[in-house]
Amino acid sequence: MGIYGALSSAVSGLRAQAHALENISGNIANSQTTAYKRIETDFLDLIPDAPLNRQIPGAVQAQSRSTNDIKGDIKSVSTGTYIALNSNGFFVVEPKVGQSDGNAVFAGTNFYTRRGDFEIDKDGRLVNGAGYYLKGLPIDTRTGNISGSVPEVIQLSNAFLPAQLSSRINYQGNLPQVPKTTAYNPTVPGSELLDAGDYAGGTTGTPLNQIEAGDNALFLTNTIEGGSITVFAENGAPAVVQMRWAKVDSQANGGTDTWHLYYVSDSNATGTDAMWTRVDTEFTFGPDGSMTAPTGTSIDIANLTVNGVQVGDVEFNFGAKGISQFADVNGTARVTTLNQNGYGAGEFVSVAIADNGRVVATYSNGMRIDMAQVVTAEFNAANQLKRHDGGVYSATAESGEPITDVSGGGILGGSLEASNTDISEEFTKLIVTQQAYAAGTRIVSAADQMLQESLNMIR
Known part of the structure; x- marks a missing residue:
């Protein structure tokens, strides 16, 4: 040599x-x-x-x-749109190359990055500190399901959230075998029952479909509270549904344990005007405390109207064994589930990315709506990706094609990778x-x- x-x-x-x-x-x-x-x-x-x-x-x-x-160290941050990956994946991003007629023009090419310091720009898009825009799949805000298959730049809107009509009330609980109403006297058989004959226009043994305002005080002494919930009309108008249960027959009285459900239809009613309306279904129970009728999992409350707010037909859903009649020393109704599926209109407040990769918008009405699903990609040979400015990579023949994931696995919201x-x-x-x-x-x-x-x- x-x-x-x-x-x-x-x-x-x-x-x-x-x-x-x-x-x-x-x-x-x-x-x-x-x-x-x-x-x-x-x-x-x-x-x-x-x-x-x-x-x-x-x-x-x-x-x-x-x-x-x-991976670098992952630290928690206070910015809700910052995200990190506790996996070997990459966020899918795209750069903006210009504007046309006031609209952003994107490169049309996917890049991949671990840099998750995304913030909302003036157009409602999520862009990181290197100028790359986060891509994902849109979500149907009504169903909460992903509605696309091709990742696109996530676009958020700060418009008002339209109201959603309440079409279902979910209700579960236990009715006491002996309701200890105000009128109940343990020494008087049947004192826990509501007798329609005691009310204006009522007849003993016949269902009392409405309670006049003048009989309200008596009605309260013969019934127990069943909970209350706010529902919403199609235009977002709220209506508070106050419910009370009345036991109208019992085995101890020689009949069948039977209950009627009432709700306030007009809290401002006076005199002979109807204040309470009965749900047009009888709830009956067997000796073991299980419900024998109705036999399905729900009933319909026809044309639900409260204080002039017309909600319409509402499904009263109690599930297979949602309502029972077991002995309760307190003699009160114990409601375990009470919710509904409607909401009023709301103003956009903030946005954050959850740990499952869902981009969630929060509104002034308290609703949190999933807007998009962040997409991630993995490579068989991640070290063979081509590096570019801004901490982004592009796929190469050596790295293999990206393997996309829409499950949100490994995404950590409110976090950042160092x-x-x-x-x-x-x-x-x-x-x-x-x-x-x-x-x-x-x-x-x-x-x-x-x-x-x-x-x-x-x-």
Whole structure:
């Protein structure tokens, strides 16, 4: 190989250590860059072809190695739209290339990033600190189901949330075997029952469909509270549905345990005007406390109207065994489930990304509506992705095609991934690189001196 070969090897070593220094300096410079992935340096020895008994050391070549599959530390932040990935995936993003007629124009090419510092821009899109826009799938706000298949730049709206009509009331609970109403007297058989004959226009043994305002005080003494809930008309007008249960027959009285459900239809009624309206269904129970009628899982409350607010037909859903009649020493109705599916109109307040990757908008009416589903992508060879400015990557033939995931797995809302650069480790590598470079220069100096000695031999 000779002196010139030694010089060539030494220079290749200097070049390789300079390349390593470049990677180290870049890692240190980006130690505080969100989700930055450090670059490692690999050294490859280049051995010239030679017979076995004449093998000689060769030169060296440096190449970069990505660490895209090594996560940085994840920290909690107060910004609701910041997200991190506790997986090997990447967020799917797209850059904006300009505007046309006031509308943003996007590149039409997917890029991939771990940088999750997304914030809402003036147009309602989620963009990170490097200027890349988050992509996802739209969600049907009525059903909560994903309504698309091709990821697109997430677009949020700060418009009012339209009201949703209450079409269902979910109700579950237990009615006491003996309701301890105000009129109940344990020494008087049947005192816990409501007798329609005691009310204006009522007849004993006949269902009392309405309660006049003048009989309200008496009605309250013969019934127990069944809970109340606010429902909404189609235009968002609220109506408070107050319910009371009246037991009208019992086994102890020689009949069947039978209950009627009433609700306030006009709280401002006076005199002979109807204040309470009966739900047109009888609830009966067997000796074991289970409901024997109605036999389904729900009934319909026809044309529900409260204080002039017309809600319409509402499903009263109690499930398979949602209402029971078990003995209760308190003699009151114990409601375990009471909710409904409507809401009034609301003004946009804020947006956040949940741990399942759902982009959730919050409104002034207290509703939280899923607007979009964040899409992530994984690669079989993530370290073979091509790097670009801003912490983004593009797929290559070596990385393979992206494997998309719409489940939201691994997404952490209100979190941010830090750089995976370890400053102490980089400084250690810096010292080693500096010493290796210095050693290489010594080889060059020694070779130079040997050449000088060779030239001096002819003097």
